[in-house]
Amino acid sequence: MAAPNKKNHDRPTTGHSWDGIEEFDNPMPRWWLWTFYATIIWAVVYWILFPAWPLVRGATAGMLGYSSRADVAAEIQAVDDANAVWYQRLVDTDVNAIHEDADLQRFAVNAGAAVFRAQCSQCHGAGADGIRPGSGFPNLNDDEWMWGGTMDDIVQTVTYGIRNEDFPDARYSEMPSFGRDELLTSEEIDQVVNHVLNISGQAHDAALAEAGAEVFDLNCSSCHGVNGEGDQFQGAPALNNAIWLYGGSEAEIRASVTVAHFGVMPGFTERLNEAQIRAVASYVHQLGGGQ
Amino acid sequence: MSTSEEPEKLYAAREPVFPRRVKGDFRNLKWWLMGLMLGIYYITPWIRWDRGPAMPDQAVLVDLANRRFFFFMVEIWPHEFYFVAGLLIMAGIGLFLFTSALGRVWCGYACPQTVWTDLYILVERWVEGDRNARLRLYRQPWGPEKIRKYGTKWLLWLLIGLATGGAWVFYFTDAPQLLVDLVTFNAHPVAYGTIAFLTATTFLFGGFFREQVCIYGCPWPRIQAAMMDEDTITISYREWRGEPRGKMKKGALDPNQGDCIDCMACVNVCPMGIDIRDGQQLACITCGLCIDACNDVMDKIGKPRGLIGYLALSDEVRERAGNAPKSVWKHVFRPRTIVYTVLWAGIGVGLLVALFLRTDIDMSISPIRNPTYVTLSSGAIRNAYDIRLRNMNAEPRQFYLTVANEPSITLTMEGVQGQLVTVGPDEQLIQRVYLTAAAGTDAATTASTPVRLWVSVTGETDRIHGDTVFNGREQ
Structure with a gap:
């Protein structure tokens, strides 16, 4: 230091005075100047070695060939490499035994959640709740499964989809449009609608419902079951509970009987690999309704 | 640049400081404190503490990888970070307390920059001799003696720096294992990098930057000025006793002169290279070495000690008027310091209560x-x-x-x-x-x-x- 104190009394001041306080005009330390020059040299070296100057397209590349994009790619590759062993384990493990390995299950659920957000959430919703009640997209959180809720069932559904013509193994069924195709009269439809309201525990007209029981038995029970309990083999939803794919009000049930709905789901066997399908199945299975 | 005819130089080289060896009470205190603090720093990571087979057995461990902090029987999880925040607040208020009561006592005795610089100056003296020998060596051109002595000194400094950086990393992982890994070149590059960085900063700051860290680099001296008042104990030169200063002539003082014989002992021992007789100043870290030096001289010339001493500003006024100074305790215990103490203790008690009431x-x-x-x-x-x-x-x-x-x-x-x-x-x-x-x-x-x-x-x-x-x- 330039001995600011020994000879302070002879030193000039900056000439400024604040409340009588003046500032000595001491010289800057020389190392500070060197440091300043060093930063300039550093900058020049940096320009040469690293991408620095913006050009019209891109920037100067730098001699080291560094790019943050390549860094990201390397990081992603490193994560993929680290995950490869897990994906392999996912494929090697029996699909129904994945949950027995806590670490594998955790990996499967997290990887499956990522797959779900990218591939499934468009229809089923980010929360897998079918976006809203009555949307026609099944809520995967609840305890009703049209095509089965075991790991094997979910893997099959994800792999080949539902009612698509791309895969012969796709699940398939079609409900007739009882009204539009004049299979039932509007009176019979009224009756069967009240019967369905009855078995699902809702307000109904008892006389119509009683008549509707017979209509149901003749036209509906072969798929939806004698008591309306549904049939997973045919993808026929249960009608005797509180869960409705296309809405459970009288008007909505009448609409479904008149013109049948049947939703379509693509098969993912070409878009996802086996490990990803197992992962997303694990994710769906643990949403609260897995069987 | 105001009045001088020739423009002032914009940049100036550092004038090196060669503190002379000094003996006395404050020097002894500083030796003890240095030994204590360096001892704590180097030994702490090696203390073992059994926590059961699933847990690390290092008494003090900052386990960044697993997000845990261990301190003897205490374990802090990330969601309990308020303990750390509380300790930092206590450290802050503690500094306020000590600064308002005793001035820059932290700077003079406890700051790592002061302690390590003290250690480096000690090594320098061992290798090169005392002030005059060091000055002579500094001024003589490079030759075998200078190369040998400077080389030895720098090597010792580097080893101390290495030990300093080395001790630092032991706080962050199991120390014995890391030591084995370090010497067998199996440790993580981050460990080597940290040691290299801290070795370099210790070497530079303790060996070459020294007082410049305090003067140019550290914000604390500037902040401290706002915390001191007329009751704060600082180091003062009793100029009403010392002036007019003058050399002793024929072994006797001129009856008209003050007690200061202008022997420069206070300047020569100062690690900051200042003259305390200019009054309190930014560069003074209040290490007390000038007091030891001056007391020694006063003893020799048969004058009472305390020409330079710890003194509050208000005492200066009293002493000038011929009155006795207030006792140190009356300076230290005043509303301001009591408020700081109460705040500090309140937070401390609060943290302790929180620590013992928390569930696991x-x-x-x-x-x-x-x-x-x-x-x-x-x-x-x-x-x-x-x-x-x-x-x-x-x-x-x-x-x-x-x-x-x-x-x-x-x-x-x-x-x-x-x-x-x-x-x-x-x-x-x-x-x-x-x-x-x-x-x-x-x-x-x-x-x-x-x-x-x-x-x-x-x-x-x-x-x-x-x-x-x-x-x-x-x-």
């Missing part, structure tokens, strides 16, 4: 909001929650979850039968928990019902709760 189980609840509720086939309404359970204990334990104050709501867990879930030793677990309200119950049909979850540990009495809400389907 903890939970935080994050309700799943997409979807807010799920209708089950029975018509029941189900909500999902991700519950983070923390087992802050060296043993694996079973956590028992219950829901209070809503008999219609039942609790189940994803992937777990019953309401017991095992959390590993010193681990946390995120468990998906379902609350289900039967169809038609109040909770199922109102938009939001407050619920309280309880967590207890099998075989223990402590239990904790967390509050959240249950969302029903409004009808």
Whole structure:
């Protein structure tokens, strides 16, 4: 230091005075100047070695060939490499035994959640709740499964989809449009609608419902079951509970009987690999309704 | 640049400081404190503390990888960071307290920059001799003697720097294992990099930068000025006693002169290279060495000690007027320092109480909001929650979850039968928990019902709760 104190009394001041306080005009330390020059040299070296100057397209590349994009790619590759062993384990493990390995299950659920957000959430919703009640997209959180809720069932559904013509193994069924195709009269439809309201525990007209029981038995029970309990083999939803794919009000049930709905789901066997399908199945299975 | 005819130089080289050796009370105090603090710094990572097989056995460990801080019997988790914040606030208020009472006592005795510089100057003196020898060596051109002595000195400095950086990394992982890894070149590059960096900074700051760190680099001297008042004890030169200064002539003082014989002893021992007789100044770290030096001289010339001494500004006024100074205790105990002490102690007691009252189980609840509720086939309404359970204990334990104050709501867990879930030793677990309200119950049909979850540990009495809400389907 330039001995600011020994000879302070002879030193000039900056000439400024604040409340009588003046500032000595001491010289800057020389190392500070060197440091300043060093930063300039550093900058020049940096320009040469690293991408620095913006050009019209891109920037100067730098001699080291560094790019943050390549860094990201390397990081992603490193994560993929680290995950490869897990994906392999996912494929090697029996699909129904994945949950027995806590670490594998955790990996499967997290990887499956990522797959779900990218591939499934468009229809089923980010929360897998079918976006809203009555949307026609099944809520995967609840305890009703049209095509089965075991790991094997979910893997099959994800792999080949539902009612698509791309895969012969796709699940398939079609409900007739009882009204539009004049299979039932509007009176019979009224009756069967009240019967369905009855078995699902809702307000109904008892006389119509009683008549509707017979209509149901003749036209509906072969798929939806004698008591309306549904049939997973045919993808026929249960009608005797509180869960409705296309809405459970009288008007909505009448609409479904008149013109049948049947939703379509693509098969993912070409878009996802086996490990990803197992992962997303694990994710769906643990949403609260897995069987 | 005001009046001088020749423009002032804009930049100036450092004038090196060669502090002379000094003996005295304050020097002894500084030796003891240096030994104590360096001892604490170097030895602490090697103290062992048994916490059971699942836990590290290092008494003081900042386990960044596992997000844990261990301090003897205390273990701090990341969510308890307020302890660290509290300690930092205490450190801050402690500095305020010491500064307002005793001035820059931290700078003079305890600051690592001061302690390590002191150590480096000690090494310098061992190798090169005292002030005059060092000055002579500094001025002589490079030759075998200078190369040998400077080389030896720098090598010793580097070794001290290496030990300093080396000790630092031991605080962050198991010290004995890391030492083995370091010498067998199996340690992580971060460890080597940290040691290299701290070796370099210690070498540069202790060996070459020295007082410049305090003058140019450190904000604390500037802040401290605002915390000192006329009762703060600082180092003062009693100029009313010392002036007019003058050399001794024929071994006797001129009766008209003051006690200061202008022997420069106070300047020569100063590690900051200042003259305390200019008055209190920014560069003074109040290390007390000039007091020792001056007392020594006063003894020799048969004058009373204390020409330079610890003194408050208000005492200066009193002494000039011929009155006795106030006692040190009256300076130290004044409303300002008492308020600082009360604040400091209050936070300390608060932290201690928090430390002893805390349970070693903890939970935080994050309700799943997409979807807010799920209708089950029975018509029941189900909500999902991700519950983070923390087992802050060296043993694996079973956590028992219950829901209070809503008999219609039942609790189940994803992937777990019953309401017991095992959390590993010193681990946390995120468990998906379902609350289900039967169809038609109040909770199922109102938009939001407050619920309280309880967590207890099998075989223990402590239990904790967390509050959240249950969302029903409004009808």
